Amino acid sequence: MTNKIKADICIIGAGSGGLSVAAGAAQMGARTVLIERGEMGGDCLNTGCVPSKALIAAGAHAYMMGEGEAFGIAPVTPQIDFAKVNAHVKGVIAAIAPNDSVARFEGLGVTVIKDHARFKDARTVIAGNKEIHARRFVIATGSHPAIPSIPGLDTVPFLTNETIFDQTERPDHLIVIGGGPIGMEMAQAHHRLGCKVTVIEAAKALAKDDPELTALVIDRLIREGVEILESVKVTGVAGAAGRISVTVEEASGRRVIEGSHLLVATGRKPSVDGLDLDKAGIVADAHGIKVDDRLRTANKRVFAIGDVIGGMQFTHVANYHAGIVIRNALFRLPAKVDYGAIPYVTYTDPELAHVGETEAEARARHMKINVLRWHLAENDRAQATHETDGLIKVITDVHGRVLGCTIVAPHAGELILPWVLAKSQALKLSAMAGIVAPYPTLSEISKRAASSYYTPTLFSMKTRALVRFLGLFG
Numbered sequence: 291m292t293n294k295i296k297a298d299i300c301i302i303g304a305g306s307g308g309l310s311v312a313a314g315a316a317q318m319g320a321r322t323v324l325i326e327r328g329e330m331g332g333d334c335l336n337t338g339c340v341p342s343k344a345l346i347a348a349g350a351h352a353y354m355m356g357e358g359e360a361f362g363i364a365p366v367t368p369q370i371d372f373a374k375v376n377a378h379v380k381g382v383i384a385a386i387a388p389n390d391s392v393a394r395f396e397g398l399g400v401t402v403i404k405d406h407a408r409f410k411d412a413r414t415v416i417a418g419n420k421e422i423h424a425r426r427f428v429i430a431t432g433s434h435p436a437i438p439s440i441p442g443l444d445t446v447p448f449l450t451n452e453t454i455f456d457q458t459e460r461p462d463h464l465i466v467i468g469g470g471p472i473g474m475e476m477a478q479a480h481h482r483l484g485c486k487v488t489v490i491e492a493a494k495a496l497a498k499d500d501p502e503l504t505a506l507v508i509d510r511l512i513r514e515g516v517e518i519l520e521s522v523k524v525t526g527v528a529g530a531a532g533r534i535s536v537t538v539e540e541a542s543g544r545r546v547i548e549g550s551h552l553l554v555a556t557g558r559k560p561s562v563d564g565l566d567l568d569k570a571g572i573v574a575d576a577h578g579i580k581v582d583d584r585l586r587t588a589n590k591r592v593f594a595i596g597d598v599i600g601g602m603q604f605t606h607v608a609n610y611h612a613g614i615v616i617r618n619a620l621f622r623l624p625a626k627v628d629y630g631a632i633p634y635v636t637y638t639d640p641e642l643a644h645v646g647e648t649e650a651e652a653r654a655r656h657m658k659i660n661v662l663r664w665h666l667a668e669n670d671r672a673q674a675t676h677e678t679d680g681l682i683k684v685i686t687d688v689h690g691r692v693l694g695c696t697i698v699a700p701h702a703g704e705l706i707l708p709w710v711l712a713k714s715q716a717l718k719l720s721a722m723a724g725i726v727a728p729y730p731t732l733s734e735i736s737k738r739a740a741s742s743y744y745t746p747t748l749f750s751m752k753t754r755a756l757v758r759f760l761g762l763f764g
């Protein structure tokens with residue numbers, strides 16, 4: 291028998307975006323329904339951010355054990371128990387899971403339905419034996435791995451982000467197809483945990499970022515021992531569990547790479563399967579559900595947020611979308627998205643963090659720009675910890691207003707925040723140059739880069755003449 295439910299807002303997908311809308315809406319008094327067909331918490335908690343950062347942390351620990359020499363401490367070879375590393379990863383997920391649980395959301399007053407959702411018509415969604423009639427709907431169904439059509443790939447077992455965090459045995463040789471954030475983060479973490487790793491990238495690794503900065507990350511991975519093949523074409527995959535061979539065409543010719551495991555990290559596809567979007571008049575293409583700048587789909591009662599709309603696919607973006615939807619759907623405010631000051635971080639070591647325009651984007655948009663740099667090797671704290679691989683690069687307009695910033699450094703993800711503020715508030719560099727940064731910290735690189743903008747004026751002939759002139763008056 292069909293169970294009919296009336297709601298103010300019905301959300302499909304309990305990942306980063308859906309959970310944020312549900313928590314906000316319920317606590318603001320809206321009758322809220324949340325439908326999830328899989329694990330509460332979605333990709334981020336179960337197969338994305340959380341397990342990847344936990345694995346990276348384990349890799350960092352192992353790496354440090356071999357890096358004592360520079361400090362006068364004999365390096366040790368870490369004894370890695372991959373099953374225990376996996377237990378650590380699962381333990382971190384378990385520690386965070388209660389925040390995203392059915393119990394917590396029911397406690398907030400949300401009606402949680404664990405089933406697949408699909409549209410019946412423009413104003414009704416069906417999930418199992420329940421029919422939900424809501425004033426507004428939010429599609430937050432996320433994305434899943436895009437699998438390229440490589441001959442033979444469908445005949446061998448391969449890993450994706452959905453399965454790699456279930457590995458309890460150390461892969462001897464992990465071959466990674468795709469040198470984006472997933473491929474590079476996983477490559478370094480696995481190498482540090484004792485695997486041989488080969489990354490195969492069709493174009494350039496980390497190509498969405500400034501090549502001057504990504505070169506530092508790529509060089510570091512290569513120095514640590516990760517093999518990275520760029521501008522190569524994968525022409526075939528063959529083998530069976532434990533013995534995978536990948537054939538590539540390089541500039542120098544054909545080569546076969548033999549490995550034990552294969553990770554496919556070649557981008558994402560929006561999860562719109564079985565939603566029956568057409569029944570609700572919602573339009574989607576290969577990149578995702580089409581939305582306007584208020585995140586409304588072609589059916590104005592239905593919003594779409596997070597990975598399923600393509601574009602910037604990050605947890606903090608899905609959360610940001612949630613806030614926009616709450617203002618539009620519950621308060622009827624015409625809030626619009628603005629991606630101008632959204633940061634993102636790739637959690638390699640060193641980390642790569644960015645906000646705003648890259649140098650190439652700024653040159654394409656503005657007649658004249660300023661580019662400021664400060665190398666980590668010139669930072670006293672970085673010298674003290676022997677972590678001098680890194681650079682901050684700041685882009686401003688002719689008036690010294692911040693257009694963008696990219697940082698490669700340990701903890702670059704933390705260091706980027708003042709630049710997010712500078713970009714979002716359209717601050718001038720004088721704001722950053724004028725603050726006092728604690729010594730010795732990596733944060734000083736931000737102040738030093740900003741101050742370098744004023745160096746030519748400060749130490750100019752004019753200033754020197756002025757100081758000498760004022761000196762004449764005692």
Ligand SMILES: Cc1cc2nc3c(=O)[nH]c(=O)nc-3n(C[C@H](O)[C@H](O)[C@H](O)COP(=O)(O)OP(=O)(O)OC[C@H]3O[C@@H](n4cnc5c(N)ncnc54)[C@H](O)[C@@H]3O)c2cc1C
Pocket residue numbers: 302303304305306307308325326327328329330331332333334335337338339340342343405406407408430431432433451472561563564565595596597598603604605606607608637
């Ligand atoms: C390996 C990896 C590492 C990442 N690391 C980071 C990071 O460090 N920082 C960062 O910001 N981002 C990171 N991301 C990206 C981040 O995970 C995503 O941007 C984020 O999870 C998107 O949230 P979402 O709510 O759009 O979708 P999801 O979190 O994927 O949630 C969608 C939910 O909808 C459910 N669903 C789908 N269809 C239906 C249906 N028809 N009915 C019911 N339920 C349905 C799914 O089961 C899922 O639970 C990473 C991603 C990966 C893969």
Ligand SMILES: NC(=O)c1ccc[n+]([C@@H]2O[C@H](COP(=O)([O-])OP(=O)(O)OC[C@H]3O[C@@H](n4cnc5c(N)ncnc54)[C@H](O)[C@@H]3O)[C@@H](O)[C@H]2O)c1
Pocket residue numbers: 438440467468469470471472473475490491492493494495496497523524555556557558602603604634635636637
């Ligand atoms: N730290 C983070 O915030 C973080 C970490 C991981 C993932 N993510 C999110 O997940 C998204 C997806 O990550 P991703 O790394 O899978 O995708 P991506 O699209 O960023 O990178 C995929 C890479 O695979 C390459 N590629 C595609 N087909 C190929 C083929 N046949 N052979 C060889 N190379 C091929 C592409 O050239 C590209 O460089 C990211 O864009 C990001 O939004 C975020």
